[in-house]
Amino acid sequence: MPGSVRPPVTERQTVGRTAAELHDYRAAFNTARLGMAVVDREGLVVSANAALGGLLGTEPAALARQTAACLVDLAADTRTWYAYREVLRGRRSSFRCTRRLKHADGHSLWAEVSVAPFPDSSQVLLSVADVSDRRELRARLRHLQMHDPVTRLPNRTLFFERLSAALDPSACDQPGTGRIGLCYLDLDGFKAVNDTLGHRFGDRLLGVVAARLTHCADQSGYGGGTGSGSGTGHLVARLGGDEFALLVEDSTGTDQLTDLAASVLAALQEPFDLGGQRLSVSASIGVVERLTDGTTATGLMQDADTTLYWAKADGKGRWTLFDPERNAHRMTRQALSSTLRPAVDDGEFVLEYQPLVDLADGELKGVEALVRWDHPQFGRLTPNRFIGLAEEDGSIVQLGAWVLRTACRQARAWQLEHPTRPPLFVSVNIAVRQVWDSDLVADVAGILAETGLAPDLLQLELTESAVMGSAGRPLQALQDLSDMGVQIAIDDFGTGYSNLAYLSRLPVSVLKLDGSFVRGFRYDAGAHPNPADEMIVEALVQLAHRLGLTVTAECVETAGQATRLRRIGCDTGQGYLYSRAVAPEEIGALVAGASARRG
Numbered sequence: 001m002p003g004s005v006r007p008p009v010t011e012r013q014t015v016g017r018t019a020a021e022l023h024d025y026r027a028a029f030n031t032a033r034l035g036m037a038v039v040d041r042e043g044l045v046v047s048a049n050a051a052l053g054g055l056l057g058t059e060p061a062a063l064a065r066q067t068a069a070c071l072v073d074l075a076a077d078t079r080t081w082y083a084y085r086e087v088l089r090g091r092r093s094s095f096r097c098t099r100r101l102k103h104a105d106g107h108s109l110w111a112e113v114s115v116a117p118f119p120d121s122s123q124v125l126l127s128v129a130d131v132s133d134r135r136e137l138r139a140r141l142r143h144l145q146m147h148d149p150v151t152r153l154p155n156r157t158l159f160f161e162r163l164s165a166a167l168d169p170s171a172c173d174q175p176g177t178g179r180i181g182l183c184y185l186d187l188d189g190f191k192a193v194n195d196t197l198g199h200r201f202g203d204r205l206l207g208v209v210a211a212r213l214t215h216c217a218d219q220s221g222y223g224g225g226t227g228s229g230s231g232t233g234h235l236v237a238r239l240g241g242d243e244f245a246l247l248v249e250d251s252t253g254t255d256q257l258t259d260l261a262a263s264v265l266a267a268l269q270e271p272f273d274l275g276g277q278r279l280s281v282s283a284s285i286g287v288v289e290r291l292t293d294g295t296t297a298t299g300l301m302q303d304a305d306t307t308l309y310w311a312k313a314d315g316k317g318r319w320t321l322f323d324p325e326r327n328a329h330r331m332t333r334q335a336l337s338s339t340l341r342p343a344v345d346d347g348e349f350v351l352e353y354q355p356l357v358d359l360a361d362g363e364l365k366g367v368e369a370l371v372r373w374d375h376p377q378f379g380r381l382t383p384n385r386f387i388g389l390a391e392e393d394g395s396i397v398q399l400g401a402w403v404l405r406t407a408c409r410q411a412r413a414w415q416l417e418h419p420t421r422p423p424l425f426v427s428v429n430i431a432v433r434q435v436w437d438s439d440l441v442a443d444v445a446g447i448l449a450e451t452g453l454a455p456d457l458l459q460l461e462l463t464e465s466a467v468m469g470s471a472g473r474p475l476q477a478l479q480d481l482s483d484m485g486v487q488i489a490i491d492d493f494g495t496g497y498s499n500l501a502y503l504s505r506l507p508v509s510v511l512k513l514d515g516s517f518v519r520g521f522r523y524d525a526g527a528h529p530n531p532a533d534e535m536i537v538e539a540l541v542q543l544a545h546r547l548g549l550t551v552t553a554e555c556v557e558t559a560g561q562a563t564r565l566r567r568i569g570c571d572t573g574q575g576y577l578y579s580r581a582v583a584p585e586e587i588g589a590l591v592a593g594a595s596a597r598r599g
Helices: 019-031 050-056 078-088 132-146 156-167 169-173 190-197 199-219 254-269 297-313 324-345 387-393 396-417 432-437 440-451 464-468 473-484 515-521 531-546 559-568 584-598
Strands: 035-039 045-048 095-102 108-117 124-130 179-188 234-240 243-249 272-274 277-279 282-291 319-321 349-358 364-375 379-381 425-429 458-463 487-493 510-513 550-553
Touching: 035 050, 050 124, 078 095, 078 108, 108 132, 132 156, 156 234, 156 243, 156 297, 179 190, 179 254, 179 297, 190 199, 199 234, 199 243, 199 254, 199 272, 243 254, 254 282, 254 319, 282 297, 297 319, 297 324, 324 364, 324 387, 324 396, 349 396, 349 425, 349 584, 364 396, 364 584, 387 396, 396 425, 396 432, 396 440, 396 584, 425 487, 432 473, 440 458, 440 473, 464 487, 473 487, 510 515, 510 531, 515 531, 515 559, 531 550, 531 559
Parallel strands: 282 319, 364 425, 425 458, 458 487, 487 510, 510 550
Antiparallel strands: 035 045, 035 124, 095 108, 108 124, 179 243, 179 282, 234 243, 272 277, 349 364, 364 379
């Protein structure tokens, strides 16, 4: 065949073979569509077929005595070169790699190169297959796999691939700032768009939002791009639903990211005109920027998600920068929430008691039980740190039952220790969820029977909003408790929207005035009394007394306040003037002292 070179046949190979067989081997080699060459032990081409010449754009005969490794770029990297040399030396059975080759006319192609030794010969067979079409198809399939069909942006998979590569420890050694930034956003109220205008309209909106985000990133001048997801710069991706991310590699600081977030908000606030439908949207953006060293993809996304939540909680339509201190508070809250239920069983809660004093004669009448959490990590915590969490996850029922039982048991113990003096009543705070999620009436009856405490020595406190909103089951429970003889008190009265007419129909026996009113009574040096507070308190006390209720003033801190509250007719006082919340042993000492004086 013209232009072809006969492959050499050694003496050992010709033994037992006919001339016709040898001719067939040569014909198959020369006419094969797969590019092939015979290479000697030194790596030089002995002969090549027409297909290989075609791939390289030269005559097969011109390839003879050329270095095979140079023809197909096998010396480009150390690993490939070593494997190839091992095959030539007979130490390896085969070798395969993919290389980018250059045709004589200048165009490039991708080829799969295989090298394998001939049996019983020192020569090897080099095979070269054009895989450019296969590689292009694979690239197209990868593009489809890695891009969102609605917005044409990189999808979640490509985003995390790029993020992981940017945070790879080896990338830290590359030139750059060694920092990374992320704007994580979602559209406010996008669900309403889908629900009212349809998903097709929603998809069109996502498409134009994506275009504006890409434009913002391009205008910021970071370089890079959004298409392939390779290289450095920015990446705009749709993570799913109405969530988007703008990843900035080699960021220069928080100012760069907050400027980008501000430009995105401004761009999205411009109305969208979609097929004659004019629509305005807003977005909330969580912004995180930090060093790549020590940062993980999971940690970065968790912080971005948290910051996005803050942006929404702060009012939406804004960006919020990640705050480590605020996040530490969130983490603490989460840690407390996860350990609340076991803490009750593990005995981590204790009760302290704050005296309730008769303003007329200064006698100790009762105590309010206040729960504390002796947390093994965070120390002693006051109720404002964990009661809200307990109400959210329902553990308030378990905790509340423990508080009620412990307080009643302690009140009965004081009564038995000091039988000659009037017994103290104990006041216990009750959350409205305890009324809904448990049989509070049965629980109270059982605890009173168990501890032996008389019902009239137990006072249950509910907040004003909880009591005023009571209806149905909660109202019936309060009525049953009142009928049992238990006192019902409204805590922090005056801070909500009180319906005084409704108050007369509730089974309430005590009003506890919020401390904000009492603070206006101060006439100490440097204090500025508020006459309106005194008038309001006086009116509330008179109203309560006409309704047959007693009144307790909270936050009494000075003798002057106590005097004026006594003059107005307030029944009981509670505050630092008398005592902070203390351990039960200290209350016992106060009771013993009062008994001694009476005796």
